[in-house]
Amino acid sequence: DTGVSQDPRHKITKRGQNVTFRCDPISEHNRLYWYRQTLGQGPEFLTYFQNEAQLEKSRLLSDRFSAERPKGSFSTLEIQRTEQGDSAMYLCASSENLRGGDRYGYTFGSGTRLTVV
Amino acid sequence: QKEVEQNSGPLSVPEGAIASLNCTYSDRGSQSFFWYRQYSGKSPELIMSIYSNGDKEDGRFTAQLNKASQYVSLLIRDSQPSDSATYLCAVNMSPGGFKTIFGAGTRLFVKA
Numbered sequence: 001d002t003g004v005s006q007d008p009r010h011k012i013t014k015r016g017q018n019v020t021f022r023c024d025p026i027s028e029h030n031r032l033y034w035y036r037q038t039l040g041q042g043p044e045f046l047t048y049f050q051n052e053a054q055l056e057k058s059r060l061l062s063d064r065f066s067a068e069r070p071k072g073s074f075s076t077l078e079i080q081r082t083e084q085g086d087s088a089m090y091l092c093a094s095s096e097n098l099r100g101g102d103r104y105g106y107t108f109g110s111g112t113r114l115t116v117v
Numbered sequence: 118q119k120e121v122e123q124n125s126g127p128l129s130v131p132e133g134a135i136a137s138l139n140c141t142y143s144d145r146g147s148q149s150f151f152w153y154r155q156y157s158g159k160s161p162e163l164i165m166s167i168y169s170n171g172d173k174e175d176g177r178f179t180a181q182l183n184k185a186s187q188y189v190s191l192l193i194r195d196s197q198p199s200d201s202a203t204y205l206c207a208v209n210m211s212p213g214g215f216k217t218i219f220g221a222g223t224r225l226f227v228k229a
Contacts, residue, residue, distance in 0.1 A: 042219030
C-alpha cells in the first residue's frame, strides 16, 4: 500500500473554469476527508465520507464545491466556476474504521495545489 | 473564539533544548486530540495522539492533556534542527468525534 494518493499534484486554471481532483485512500480505510489549506493557516475541514456516504459538509463550502465517493473507494472533489479565492492546497486524508477509530488520526495525501489565475 | 487556538510563533529554541508547544480548544465535549508536524511544502503527518488526562510519551515527544482547562501541549526534548517545522494541534469535535478541527499551527525553529 502506497498511502493516500492525490492527483494532480498541481493545477493552474483560469478563473471561471471547472476543476476536478482525485483522491485514492489507503485501501482498508473507510473514512475519507477533504481539507483545504492556505498559507499560514491550518487545514480547514470541507467534507467527509464513511464508505460512499457523505456524512458532513462544511457550512463554509459554497454550492460550487461537490464531492463524491462512488463505491466507497476513491473520491473526487469538483470546484465549478473557480474563483481566485479558491487558490489553496487541497488535502485528502483517510482513517480506519476501528472501535474507537476516531482516536487514530489521519493519514494525509501529498495534496493538490490549485492556482486560479 | 476559534475552536482550536495556538500561538503562531515562531518559537525558536537552541539545539538540545526542550520545545514547548501549547493549544487550547473550545469544545468541552472533545475526546481525542492530536499533534501533527508539517514541513514547509509538505502535508501534515501525525506524531502524537492523546485522549486521557495526563501525559503520554513517545520517544522525544510528550503530549499533555488537561480537559478541565481545555488545554493540550506538546513537549519536544533534545530538540534537533530536523524538528524545525509547523506543529498543528488538532481536536476531534463532538458529537460523533470524526471531524477533526486544526489550529493554525506554531512554527518551530531549532537553531544548531
